Amino acid sequence: MDSIRLGTPWLYDRYLLNVHPWELRLKSDSVVFNECNMWVQVWNVPLHRMSGDVARKIGQALGGTIDVIIPGNGRKEGRYTRLKVMMNISKPLPRGKLIKLRGDTTWVELRYENLPCVCFYCGILGLNEKTCVQRAKDIRSDTLKKDQFGAWLKAENRVASADYQRHKGVHSI
Numbered sequence: 001m002d003s004i005r006l007g008t009p010w011l012y013d014r015y016l017l018n019v020h021p022w023e024l025r026l027k028s029d030s031v032v033f034n035e036c037n038m039w040v041q042v043w044n045v046p047l048h049r050m051s052g053d054v055a056r057k058i059g060q061a062l063g064g065t066i067d068v069i070i071p072g073n074g075r076k077e078g079r080y081t082r083l084k085v086m087m088n089i090s091k092p093l094p095r096g097k098l099i100k101l102r103g104d105t106t107w108v109e110l111r112y113e114n115l116p117c118v119c120f121y122c123g124i125l126g127l128n129e130k131t132c133v134q135r136a137k138d139i140r141s142d143t144l145k146k147d148q149f150g151a152w153l154k155a156e157n158r159v160a161s162a163d164y165q166r167h168k169g170v171h172s173i
Contacts, residue, residue, distance in 0.1 A: 008037040009114060016089065016116040016125055034090040037066055039113035041080045041155045049101045050081060058108065059083045061097055082113075092123030093153060109157035118150045 010017040018036050026032070042058055051070050059065025064086035071082065087093075096109045119127035121135040129135055136143045 009039075009116070011114060011116050014117050018089070020086045032089055035063070035082055035086055036089050038087050038089075039155075040085055040087075041111040041113065043080045043109040043111065044106065045081060045099075045108055046101070046104075046106065049106075054099075054101065055083055058097060058099060059085045061099075062094060062110075063087045077156060080111075089125045092122045092151070093118060093125070095149065095153070096121070110153075112153055113155045115154045117148065118153065120147050120151070121145075123149045 008019065008111050009030070009047050010019055016036060020026075020032050040053065040059075040062065045054060045058075050070060052070065055068040055070065056065045058081075059068065062083070062085045065083060066086060067084035069082040071080070093112065094110055096107055099106055099108055116125055117128060118125050119129060119132045119135070121129050125133070
């Protein structure tokens with residue numbers, strides 16, 4: 001059971017399968033189903049600031065840090081930090097975050113590993129442009145915005161083998 005719970009996110013046909021332990025009186029519309037663990041790559045953190053403490057602070061700003069992996073700086077993977085974070089999936093995915101590091105403000109870009117179906121118009125998981133209520137509303141009111149989200153949200157899942165052996169937490173079923 002712990003392997004299933006800790007191995008999130010789980011995908012079925014590119015849709016998120018949000019698994020939680022069963023509790024008496026738990027309903028399908030319960031708030032616990034609005035939260036899910038996600039692997040996030042954080043790009044553009046200055047190399048001299050890349051640390052576990054900085055990564056944990058970014059993870060807390062996203063909803064809660066569960067795990068941090070800082071790949072070796074000698075490889076391509078050294079340009080980003082990997083975080084497993086608890087995210088509120090009922091809200092649009094954050095595209096990035098402004099972070100303050102010792103007086104310097106930096107925009108860090110977020111990319112999501114094993115990203116399920118996501119609407120590139122509103123950023124909500126489980127939707128697409130055809131099923132997006134906000135997009136349909138904006139079309140009717142002639143206020144259609146240029147997509148603020150795109151395929152760039154999807155991270156390449158080139159996890160270093162040592163990291164993968166340590167964290168077998170991203171699965172597709």
